[in-house]
Amino acid sequence: MKICQTINDMRAASRAARHEGKRFGFVPTMGALHQGHLSLVRAARAKCDVVAVSIFVNPLQFGPSEDLAEYPRTFEHDRELLEKEAVDILFAPSTVEMYPVGAVTYVTVEGLSDKLCGKSRPGHFRGVTTVVAKLFHIVEPDLAFFGQKDAAQATIIRRMVLDLNLPVEIVVCPIVREPDGLAMSSRNAYLSPQERKAALVLHRALTEVKSRFDQGERRTIELIAAGKQALAQEPIVRLDYLEIVDPTTLDPVQEVTSSALVAIAAFVGNTRLIDNILLP
Numbered sequence: 001m002k003i004c005q006t007i008n009d010m011r012a013a014s015r016a017a018r019h020e021g022k023r024f025g026f027v028p029t030m031g032a033l034h035q036g037h038l039s040l041v042r043a044a045r046a047k048c049d050v051v052a053v054s055i056f057v058n059p060l061q062f063g064p065s066e067d068l069a070e071y072p073r074t075f076e077h078d079r080e081l082l083e084k085e086a087v088d089i090l091f092a093p094s095t096v097e098m099y100p101v102g103a104v105t106y107v108t109v110e111g112l113s114d115k116l117c118g119k120s121r122p123g124h125f126r127g128v129t130t131v132v133a134k135l136f137h138i139v140e141p142d143l144a145f146f147g148q149k150d151a152a153q154a155t156i157i158r159r160m161v162l163d164l165n166l167p168v169e170i171v172v173c174p175i176v177r178e179p180d181g182l183a184m185s186s187r188n189a190y191l192s193p194q195e196r197k198a199a200l201v202l203h204r205a206l207t208e209v210k211s212r213f214d215q216g217e218r219r220t221i222e223l224i225a226a227g228k229q230a231l232a233q234e235p236i237v238r239l240d241y242l243e244i245v246d247p248t249t250l251d252p253v254q255e256v257t258s259s260a261l262v263a264i265a266a267f268v269g270n271t272r273l274i275d276n277i278l279l280p
Contacts, residue, residue, distance in 0.1 A: 001083050003090045007098075007138050010091045014052065014140050017088070022049035026141030026168075028132060031055040032072035032186035033081050036176040040145040041085045043173050052089035052139055053082055059095060060106075060127030072189055091139065098134060107133040109156045109163070115250040116152040116263050117274065120240050128153055129160050136161075136168055144168050149175045149183050151261055151276045152250055175275075177203070183275045190271040194236070199268045201234040202275045205242065209262050213279050218256045220244040231266065240265035240272065247278065256280075 004010040018024055025048030027040045044051045055078055062068035075092065082090055106126055112118070113125035136144065146154045154172045161170055176184045181203040182196075191199055205227040212226045227242050245252050247261040256279050263276040 001079075001087050001090055003079070003092060005092055005094070005097070007093065010052075010089070010093075010138055011140070013089050014138075017050040018140065018142075024048060024140070024142045025051045026135070026139050026144045027051070027053045028135050028144065028146075029053060029055055030057045030071065030186070031078050032074050032189070033078045034176075034184045034186065034188075036147055036149065036184035038081065038085060039176050040147060040173050041082070041087060043171065044143065044145045045086065047143060047171070050088045051086075052091060052141065053087050054091040054093075054135055054139070056091075056093055056098060056131070056135075058098075058127060058131040060099075060130055061124050062127070063121055063123065066121070067187075067190075070190075072186055091135075098131065106130045107160065107164075109160050112152075112156045112159055112250055116241065116243065116245070117265060118152070120265065125153070125156050129156060132157055133160065133164070133166075136166055141168055143171055145171045145173060147175065148172050148278075149185070149274065149276070151247065151263060155247060155250060181207075183273070185273060187271050187273060191268060195269045195271065198234045198236050199271075199273055201231055201237050202264055202266055202273060204233075205230040205264060206262055206275060206277045209244075210277055210279065213256065220253055220255060220260075223256070223262070227262070227264070231264075236269060238267040240267065244279075 004013055025044035027044055029037050057071055107129045108126045109129055118125045158170050182199055208230040209223045209227040212223055224242055231239055242264045244260050244262050253260055260279045265274045
């Protein structure tokens with residue numbers, strides 16, 4: 001596995017592979033890798049000749065009171081995992097490499113970036129789209145792989161790619177869960193044993209919404225109420241939002257008449273977790 005720490009090295013490695021006519025897949029991450037990330041790597045390996053992974057903890061997507069300093073950084077362990085998955089290139093730039101002093105340009109997807117997580121984390125999606133646009137420009141992949149757990153992020157990146165005519169296909173892969181249903185997340189490492197048990201209520205709330213939908217309920221006000229009732233069973237879990245939205249526009253829907261995204265975010269102790277399901 002080739003490790004690139006500079007933009008020039010990454011560009012050279014990418015262009016060398018594509019010059020040989022190889023299909024180039026890319027998985028952007030912030031490290032602290034788990035099986036969810038590795039499922040994206042495997043999906044990329046199945047569809048592409050060459051696979052690159054980036055590890056970059058992006059400061060632009062963290063708010064001033066969020067966990068940038070505490071975010072888990074496990075580079076050596078991540079590197080070993082990626083080598084076992086036969087990743088070809090690891091791009092691990094420094095912050096100053098990605099954001100030189102004086103950089104003032106951002107990429108914002110208007111009308112989407114202030115919804116769901118963007119509503120409670122102002123500036124978050126601007127940070128995401130800025131770094132992803134830069135990574136796409138540097139790596140120049142044919143396909144890029146993202147997880148369904150970050151459903152709003154995937155929707156916003158698809159819109160950015162469409163609007164900016166970026167020559168990359170976005171592939172969204174299913175959520176990977178622990179055996180008990182908890183969606184895999186790097187932030188799960190923050191949870192105490194008690195919090196880890198309480199965090200299962202996010203998936204239970206989504207499951208309750210799905211159950212009510214399967215029983216014939218289509219009114220979102222009733223579906224959301226059922227999810228919130230399930231969530232209330234865990235007093236240490238504080239709801240940020242539970243919404244049912246159109247998966248393309250992220251606008252709330254009053255009634256589920258076609259595909260809909262049920263998205264939840266909640267604080268378990270001090271740790272903010274997200275999860276979602278698609279209806280039907």
